Amino acid sequence: MVTIKTNHEIQLMKKAGEIISATFREVEKYIRPGVTTGELDKIAESYIRSCDATPSFLHYEGYPATMCVSVNDEVVHGIPGQLKLVEGDIVSLDLGACYQGFHGDSAKTYGVGTISKEAQQLIDVTRQSFYEGIKYAKHGNRLHDISAAIQKYAESFGYSVVRELTGHGIGTTVHEDPNVPNYGKAGTGLRLQKGMTIAVEPMIVVGRRNVNILDDDWTIVTEDGSLAAHYEHTIAITDGDPLILTL
């Protein structure tokens, strides 16, 4: 069920989003060769709790950490642990926070030290595909207008869009209806309405779009081992341009 939020509820989600944004700024300081993904996770958890919020992902459906930390060919849901980042890696951080009962969700991909031009382009295109998509996130438009714009932009660079995973509605739970795919046909899907809050999250890969799940039952990797990037914000649909709640 898709839930329309009141202005007050959106303000609470904005507060959760501000905490997430500040958490990213804190964690970013430590992204460098030699740091472990587990250390980054501890920094995120500590910061979120210092803001009177709680990590949305920790224990969600059994997930064991605050962030999803996915490295190189890992698309999403990488479990932080002892893995040390090395020069040239790309690492996707995905995190959510809950403030007074309302969630925000955001993800970004970073380079570790100096990265290849190809990896940087993937990160840049993934980020821009989000912004191409949300140009259509307006009251009265169709949900798949966003999806189609993301797909068109990403594929124009020869990249592929992962189809097994989608964005989602968000509010009092971290995953709500509607599903927000990163591919689709413009002019179809749910009609967007003021007050809807959705997490738009392109997951873009260099190679083929097929993915596998690892034995930990969480980590999603590209089947062909190609690099993957992820970019996500929680947005609210308004009469005009969408409000990005996790900036």
Place this chain on the structure above:
Amino acid sequence: MEIVVGQLVFSKAGRDKDRCFVVVRTEGEFAYLVDGDLRKADTPKKKKMKHIRPTSCISQFVVDKINKVGKVTNSEIRKEIQGYKEKL
């Protein structure tokens, strides 16, 4: 709040006052309502929007089903309304 297809609404007037429905079509100032019980999918109730109290919930299932095959079944509508009531 604009009333859209898939939205859960309550009737504000008439014999069906306070009954929960799902909007299956809109047309100008009218919405077509189904609850799968009193009002079946084949014979939706045409009701003025001003006589409807919208909820904040929209069924993605109903929207997707109508977009894909043009209609929903009575049991599907009943299930969506039941799901909504259980959330309250």
